Amino acid sequence: xxxxxxxxxxxxxxxxxxxxxxxxxxxxxxxxxxxxxxxxxxxxxxxxxxxxxxxxxxxxxxxxxxxxxxxxxxxxxxxxxxxxxxxxxxxxxxxxxxxxxxxxxxxxxxxxxxxxxxxxxxxxxxxxxxxxxxxxxxxxxxxxxxxxxxxxxxxxxxxxxxxxxxxxxxxxxxxxxxxxxxxxxxxxxxxxxxxxxxxxxxxxxxxxxxxxxxxxxxxxxxxxxxxxxxxxxxxxxxxxxxxxxxxxxxxxxxxxxxxxxxxxxxxxxxxxxxxxxxxxxxxx
Numbered sequence: 001x002x003x004x005x006x007x008x009x010x011x012x013x014x015x016x017x018x019x020x021x022x023x024x025x026x027x028x029x030x031x032x033x034x035x036x037x038x039x040x041x042x043x044x045x046x047x048x049x050x051x052x053x054x055x056x057x058x059x060x061x062x063x064x065x066x067x068x069x070x071x072x073x074x075x076x077x078x079x080x081x082x083x084x085x086x087x088x089x090x091x092x093x094x095x096x097x098x099x100x101x102x103x104x105x106x107x108x109x110x111x112x113x114x115x116x117x118x119x120x121x122x123x124x125x126x127x128x129x130x131x132x133x134x135x136x137x138x139x140x141x142x143x144x145x146x147x148x149x150x151x152x153x154x155x156x157x158x159x160x161x162x163x164x165x166x167x168x169x170x171x172x173x174x175x176x177x178x179x180x181x182x183x184x185x186x187x188x189x190x191x192x193x194x195x196x197x198x199x200x201x202x203x204x205x206x207x208x209x210x211x212x213x214x215x216x217x218x219x220x221x222x223x224x225x226x227x228x229x230x231x232x233x234x235x236x237x238x239x240x241x242x243x244x245x246x247x248x249x250x251x252x253x254x255x256x257x258x259x260x261x262x263x264x265x266x267x268x269x270x271x272x273x274x275x276x277x278x279x280x281x282x283x284x
Contacts, residue, residue, distance in 0.1 A: 017189030018076030024211030046122030119186030
């Protein structure tokens with residue numbers, strides 16, 4: 001990359017959930033150029049074998065790096081992060097950051113030692129989650145909910161969908177019954193549902209996600225390689241469009257450019273990306 005170019009970060013997810021992470025990175029590092037990559041043709045990942053998830057992630061990210069060389073890769077997908085990180089790190093010298101449910105900071109925040117973990121069914125079943133809870137929240141009661149509907153409700157927001165309030169309240173009623181005061185959003189889609197979640201659980205004091213921690217990690221990695229020094233602008237000076245490209249393995253979702261703009265992520269280019277030769281999808 002040119003010495004005059006800003007640092008570039010690739011943010012990958014199976015759908016639009018990673019936009020919550022991209023928005024955190026942009027707020028923390030407004031001088032960074034973002035490329036967003038979504039395997040929406042493979043969405044959702046939770047019902048796919050690990051080998052399929054690994055192959056799709058590695059194939060897409062490798063191709064994206066050929067066209068958009070990046071300084072850091074962020075796998076902004078909890079399901080993918082549990083299986084793909086070692087394979088990506090073996091494939092490229094570009095630093096890779098994954099996402100982990102914010103169990104540790106939640107245990108530091110909770111006052112009544114009752115934590116709700118809201119995740120996908122696949123994440124809830126992962127053995128690594130048991131290890132996280134045992135290591136960082138062993139003295140807490142952790143109520144887990146893995147509901148398949150929430151991710152789809154978040155995806156539907158792009159096209160103007162509305163979160164079904166009654167269904168959401170029913171889906172997370174176990175948190176109310178357990179009287180949790182802290183909820184971990186264990187999927188990057190869920191911060192997009194935060195306002196609806198707050199209405200369903202008004203007594204929850206602390207809502208924890210991984211976006212800010214990922215942004216701090218990205219900043220640290222860029223500082224280690226002095227990427228900011230050659231950016232041509234201080235990190236506090238925003239670029240015109242935070243996202244230079246939003247790439248989708250399927251058709252670009254209708255309304256995605258508008259939705260990204262509402263998150264503070266105006267985008268220069270939206271296009272389909274894989275498996276065929278890339279074709280322009282327009283700035284939906």
